[in-house]
Amino acid sequence: MSVKTPDPLDAMVGAKIRILRIDRGLRQSDLAKKIGVTYQQIQKYEKGANRVGASRLSRLAAVLGVSVGEHFEAANSKRAAANSPFQLLSEPGALRVLKAYVRTSNPRVRRDIANLVEGIADKQPAAKSPVSRLVTGKRGKDRRGDSGLRA
Numbered sequence: 001m002s003v004k005t006p007d008p009l010d011a012m013v014g015a016k017i018r019i020l021r022i023d024r025g026l027r028q029s030d031l032a033k034k035i036g037v038t039y040q041q042i043q044k045y046e047k048g049a050n051r052v053g054a055s056r057l058s059r060l061a062a063v064l065g066v067s068v069g070e071h072f073e074a075a076n077s078k079r080a081a082a083n084s085p086f087q088l089l090s091e092p093g094a095l096r097v098l099k100a101y102v103r104t105s106n107p108r109v110r111r112d113i114a115n116l117v118e119g120i121a122d123k124q125p126a127a128k129s130p131v132s133r134l135v136t137g138k139r140g141k142d143r144r145g146d147s148g149l150r151a
């Protein structure tokens with residue numbers, strides 16, 4: 001039996017539902033009651049495991065105070081994504097990082113976390129291959145006093 005993976009569009013709509021629900025301060029069970037489904041169904045929508053039908057999507061949009069089309073809007077560029085909290089929070093793991101950050105009350109630790117994540121994100125992968133590092137001598141000298149390269 002093969003495992004069915006969520007359609008990317010269903011996953012995007014689900015992520016948007018989750019972000020909007022959290023932003024509105026609703027629990028899954030609260031949202032479920034308002035649109036007439038179980039909280040398990042909301043979980044499945046948010047994971048993209050189940051598709052949201054048109055009429056239910058319309059009810060969700062009304063409860064969440066957005067247009068139906070807003071569930072389908074995606075940033076067309078990295079710059080737009082960087083400016084949209086919805087796009088930022090829909091990135092895998094972003095909500096986990098934010099929740100962990102909020103659980104940390106020490107301002108110094110928070111600053112260190114931000115610096116760490118920014119430092120990791122700003123690092124560019126080395127453009128040089130291991131061979132070019134050896135040739136340029138960046139490998140360092142071995143115990144014999146030479147660079148370790150043999151003719």
